[in-house]
Amino acid sequence: MIELDGVGRSFTVRRRTGPLRRQTRVVHAVRDLSFRVEPGEFVGYLGPNGAGKSTTIKMLTGILTPTSGRIRVAGLDPSRRRTTLARRIGVVFGQRTTLWWDLPLRSSFHLIRHLYKVDHQVFARRLTELGEVLELGPFLDTPVRQLSLGQRVRGDIAAALLHDPPVLVLDEPTIGLDVVSKAAVRDFLRDLNAERGTTVLLTTHDLGDIERLCRRVMLIDHGSLAFDGTLPALMATAPAETTIEAVVTHLYTRNAPSQAQ
Template sequence: MPLIEAKDLVKEFRRVRPKTGAFSTVRTLFSRDFEVTRAVDGVGFAVEAGELVGYLGPNGAGKSTTIKMLTGILTPTSGTVEVAGVVPWRQRERNARNIGVVFGQRSQLWWDLPLRDSFRMIGRLYRVAPARYAQNLDRFVEVLGLASFLDTPVRQLSLGQRMRGDLAAAMLYEPPILYLDEPTVGLDVIAKERIREFVAGLNAEQGTTVLLTTHDMDDVERLCRRLVLIDHGRVLYDGPVAPLKEKYAPHRELVVQLASPAEVVVPNADVVRAEEGRVWLSFDPRTTPAASLIAEVSAKYEVTDLSLVEPDLEGVIRRMYLEREG
């Protein structure tokens, strides 16, 4: 059985339609005239234990709304969800013990308490045995580099420090599932890499199941083996990264540094750029293996360096959405 399973999940939000003219307030109160926005529109997917899945889409696609239904914060309008055998909004306490959650723009830490005291409160709230709590805290302090600000009030922490604290808090009680909603937003390069390493380690070493929403494609490239892409509340793609790249960006680039500038002409590859002895060759690996192209270029020209460039995931997803709109 999947650890997380959503079927035909729908979430609608209703708001009173604004009125104009005389007696507009009275008509609004008594007419029940509402506007309905469907944020999630029949979403379905299943996540097996131990997977690390990127749940991606543009702003307003329904990502955060889905996560809030999985956590039990929101109740769906229709459809079903089970998380570790629990219906989240019906059994919120049981569900809470199975999940850790990190929202990039919100914190579960106590604002005026030192970080260490927030951890103690969470340990007691989830009834973590003292020995297990101490062991987990020591490990997270080391891996996430928390030692220098454990006794600092949360309100005085930088964004990167707070995010690391939130990650530790989310995993102190060892939930089997971790939801991450924009966990690296606004962070510097070093803080981002610490968080990525921590998440990758949780998944690889402890088998923690991770569902990640992010706009940072470096997070996805670094962590995710599978993507679920949504737009306007509907799933557009669910599968590995490689087939997506093959469909929407099949070409690769071979970048060659020549000993001296020369006009490069080889079959089955196009020169897309050339400057100061460096040449960018575009080719289709489905018909022209990279090894044979490298051998052909090396046989005809004096090559001092070369590299293969994969299409970036952000560009691939952008092409997919643009093709859909066009």
């Protein structure tokens, strides 16, 4: 469902070094990246800030064109078939919204239906299903700008799935959510993958998301794939547990100091 072969992405960065001088350097955000995600997999895509996760996501969705290599998502080249691909994938960026800020959530969904040319009856059935499992009913008629973060994220997930795509790409979908909202989003994503067989690629810094959702994890570091396997296998590569002992030799109180061992 997702295939990358030798993919690279470089950026040219210019920095002012004087009144009339600039320094140019090339930054390699992604280097020779290769992996495959099979239909129905739920894969966690991990890495520190600046490792290349977001760059990879943008290339998978056609926002960026790779400098080198080959990408196929749902059988399509994202950079060449971006419009066609948009009907086969759903994308959620946790720190951005695809909803219309001043419109009620329901109106945003209707606009998305027209953008994806979803049949009215199919849309109605899909919205009812998503509304029930994501508990959207109480705020469907609330303007997006008045929604809480948890409500807005659930709205974004519903918007990404209204056209029933076989691939769902999630970039930090639970960032900033409270415990209850996180649990609701995780339960929904797990059921979506198990019941509908939707292929999910998830980037996150929340280990709880990975532990509860992903059977496979990939770790990217400095633009290259550093690990591909199960979470227990990844944790086994970590250094052994370290114990630090501290000995207090002086204990002070507010009124007067005292000696202690």
